[in-house]
Amino acid sequence: MDWIALSPSLADERQAWGWRALQVTPRVAWVDEALLLEVSASERLFGGRQALLRFLVEETPLSKVSWARGRTALVALASLRLQARGIERPKNVDGLPLDVLTAATEHLPTLERIGCRTWGDLRSLPRGGLARRFGSALLDALDAGYAERPERYAWITLPESFDMNLELVSLATTAPELMWSAQRLLTQLQVWLQARHRGVLALELEWTLDLRRLNGKRLPSHERLPVRTAEPTQDITHLRRLVNEHLGRAQLAAPANHLRLRSLETQPWHGDSRGFLPEDNRQGEKLHQFIERLSARLGPQNVVVPMAHADWRPERMQQWAPARDSEAQTATQADALYPPWLLPQPLALEVRNDKPHFGGPLERLTRLYRVETGWWENGEPALRDYFVARSQEAGLLWIYRERPVSLAADLEHTQKFRWFLQGLYA
Template structure:
């Protein structure tokens, strides 16, 4: 098997032009774009994990697929030599560990996975200090301890995680699946009082729509953007609970540039 790990952009720290912090899209929606390249995509901790051994040849081989993924990944907050951070390994947890080392700017150990630091495996992190007191600073050192003693002191999960990391036990993951219909909600934690504030949120939804369309190899001809009114009256006039607008195109589209322009024009005329 061959796994790739990509660091997900944080979904709660982004900032809109007029609203301050904006709660981002659901994590699963951030992974829809990757389903275009492989059906085996999962979210684990802070990373998106892709198992690509079954689809590499369809994209021209491993190197070609990794190049495509780098080109098509959504922009993230961290880059390596101008591109998004990626790591690859034979197992999901090894790929995630190497990604964490990259983010910290630390070198890759010579002997993998034995020399990976304890803190790069989520199941070992709560026990890192106790393991260090035992002289265990790497995965291999923990694995060399008597299993019965490790299980009594730290529980069964660290051993099970190490077995999955080595590939000696299956790693049951919840694969991301595409919904049959695109219907996504974005929450604004602050009141949006201007068209630019809604436009920024709408563009985030269009980004997710594009990933959904590409994974399904389809285009969009019509979509509806709706927003809920927090206020009930303004200038003595009752407001409806919801307001919406519909965008239509002459032909199915996957690119979002035209829809972004339409959305900006329509929102500019909304009160």
């Protein structure tokens, strides 16, 4: 057997360290002030004892932790306590002092009076007399420490969802002041996501208001701020940026004293998608992450993308939607013939000698693209012939001629057509 005892430096990270340990072994338990892990079956999986310790203690987003090893859980715990005192652990278990054995703490004065100060001294005493004088719990702990008795603990398990509350160091009067505490909670969220093998899609920040009334107006007890991502993620850097942007736009109704973070929606995590070629694995922020962060900063209504709708009229086909919406990001693209930019309203063109003009006569480059639609709506249907034309001053243009219903079947009277400019090409 091989046990590791951990002592987190921050009290509010105790639960997160338990989740972190579960990535190494399912046999994890809190015993007194330390987190105990049985890792003998996991060392081979991680490539040896040193690699396992490096992953557990060094390659972690959590704060630093003190640790010690032992053949049994109680020996590891005893070694950790000696380490905290700056005392070197004896090579033999018999030399461990009794005050590092929890079961012996309440009996230390009596044991010291009879000259019993180490585990070896205690083990050399008659077992029957020890059991009658001090109870069976002391003997059971001693046997477990020497690996002569199975060690049974209440193993910790992962919760189904993330939900943590943190007391603020000082009252926060503005939303950005919550960011320091939010970062600590997001770090623990990442540990939970990694342990559960899930990516977060939606989370919620909730802060507790310190006042119940302000200027005679009753206040709610809590305020909430939801945060969503387009794709499941474990990227703590992106989540920090996104939460920071949302908090930068939020306002507190009153000073806050507690901050809570909980997961609203998660999905199974399949890892980051990477290609075989170096150019496919570009460094930096992904496009959807940039869109989410920019939408949080400027507002979703100010970061939009065109969406193609089922209508042959370009002004109705091209509509705008918030770029961070999943539907907008997967929208069907329009025909490549249509221009990327439409005018707010079609511009009537001057016609000279049956030719439309826009900074000079326009040269039609394509055959007509006829659109006859809207007959089911009130009013006249849209009867149009579209062309791609070239202007000497403006470049490529998207123009059309409008055919009144009375001339829909008469293509000879071209002088009666009206011409319009509707779109521009880059």
